[in-house]
Amino acid sequence: MSIFVNKDTKVVYQGLTGSQGRYYGMLNRDYGTNVVAGTNPRKAGTDVEGVPVFANCTEAVAATGANASCIFIPAPGVFAAVMDAAEAGIEFVACITEGVPAHDEARFFNMLKRDYPHVRLLGPNCPGIITPGECNIGITAGHIAKPGGPVGIVSRSGTLTYQALYELQQKDIGVTTCVGIGGDPVPGTSFIDCLEAFEADPDTKAVMMIGEIGGSAEEEAAAFIKDNMSKPVSSYIAGVTAPPGKKMGHAGAIVSGGKGTAAAKMDALRDAGVRVGLNPTEAGELMAEIVAEL
């Protein structure tokens, strides 16, 4: 078992004909993902290494039965791409593209909620999602993830997602699904969405959560864990020593005043019974302890 995607997921790549879309689309296919279609209105009727290209998602879904999409469209076109996928009836949309304006994100998030409530959007600005051994959508290096569980991973940071997968692989611990939710101001999928899904997934026995400074998503996740999670959680928050007011790369990683600091987040998580590591390695070690206790 897994969350959100599995071996039956059929994926259309929006922007498959671009350099990034082609590169990662083919890597994902090599991994075993069902890469069934691509879209590009100017190249409909052509193919990318055997994968048919359609003008839009509606045509791609009609021809291939795709039920998920992966967006590699440049930022100015992301708004239209998300709505194209939703209109086609696609249920899971992973948007890898970074640099999407925050106002676009806020608009399509709320439009999906209002008009297409069945659609789950992941990202933008995220590494994607991988159910090891079954389905890899996005830019995660598949071979650093050991299939099978019992751990689910949810992370706000790309490279730290890989670091987390790698820490667990080094300890021979498998992963059910690893979700990179991205560090942008309006993530389509939240920590809580993933925690809820992991709690409901019988094969996931424990969850590793990687957060960052800024915002209040980790504090909200801590409250959810305290009230709703029976499964153990380990965590790491990046930016413990970031100076207040400095922006560190991600739009999401901004600390202002006392709000959104790593200390506040770690306190909230500890209060919810989460084992909090001071660096990714320590969080991995804590997860190894948890797995040994299962």
Place this chain on the structure above:
Amino acid sequence: MLPAVDLFEYQGKQFFKGYGMPVSDGEVAFSVDEAVAAAERLGTPVMVKAQVHTGGRGKAGGVKFAATVDDVRTHAGNILGLDINGHIVRRLWIEKASDISEEYYASFTLDRSAKKHLGMLSAEGGVEIETVAAENPDAISKVLVDPAEGLTEGAARAWVEGANLNPAATDQAVEILRKLYVAYTEGDADLVEINPLILTPEGRVHVLDAKVTLDANAVFRHEDYAQYDETQPRDEREEAAHAKGLQYVGLAGSVGVIANGAGLAMSTVDVVNQVGGKPANFLDIGGGANAQVMANALEVINNDPDVRAIFINIFGGITRGEEVANGIIGALDAVDIEAPIVLRLDGTNAAEGREILAPHLNEKLVMEPTMLDAARRAVAMAAAAS
């Protein structure tokens, strides 16, 4: 990802003016003579206002009323060069003075929890809104706006009425705040703030200050935003990094940090601190880690005179260890680095990468197996060199 773009007060006012909001006439001045000339054209009395990317200007003596041109000369002379929270005043905004009956506060920003836009309005303006929020939260009227729906006239009116402004201000405030919402959304701002929004003795509602932060990701649809790039506050190191397209934040320590990915870079800064060192910077070179990017990063760090050791922390995901190793070797050929380098290379094909690097290792280029080991080594080397 690009950082946000902060506007000076005068740029913010011009931005607001473009959306039809009432602001005072004024001119920018870079010298005392320019300030005097501006005041002569505008006609006294005027306000002489320091233009810096920080708050607390008034308290620091950076905002003065000038009744005469002689006053302008005196105040401009005092304010230019003033240090306000580490920001040196290099430009002034000379603006026609306004009479004030009442001061209000108004703003829009994203409520990240609600994933909607949050408007805040208070009859207690002219002071720090954080203080109002802490001491008298009921004095702030709030409205949550669904970005898919926008701010309707009815919602704007209910919001304004909830703030208990002077009734004489209500209609104008509704109109101005609806324009403020348009400026915020169509202008792709992360934050728009007016403090104070004033009511004059003649009964006019007027924008007296402006704080605007724009979303750098939206520059592609606002060609005119390129003008703000050169007025962003950056130190010399940050300027050099920006010119090379690197994600760099200057810090005050002696250990230079290079990592791939924002999260890993933040984590690297954390680990250096945890083992007792002080990072000199945050630098994210992104996923690729090719030779040119690595050379640029090393060059920026090499030019920081406080750096005593450099910690390169690379996790290969899609990028393989061999590519990373060749990138580092290429970069070291291209740049003459003074400080010793500690390298941690992990992830995809890390073993192959380490093998490529092995013949190049010496007392100036060492490798450690883990992030923690590498941080300790770099901190020790920096301490030894200080």
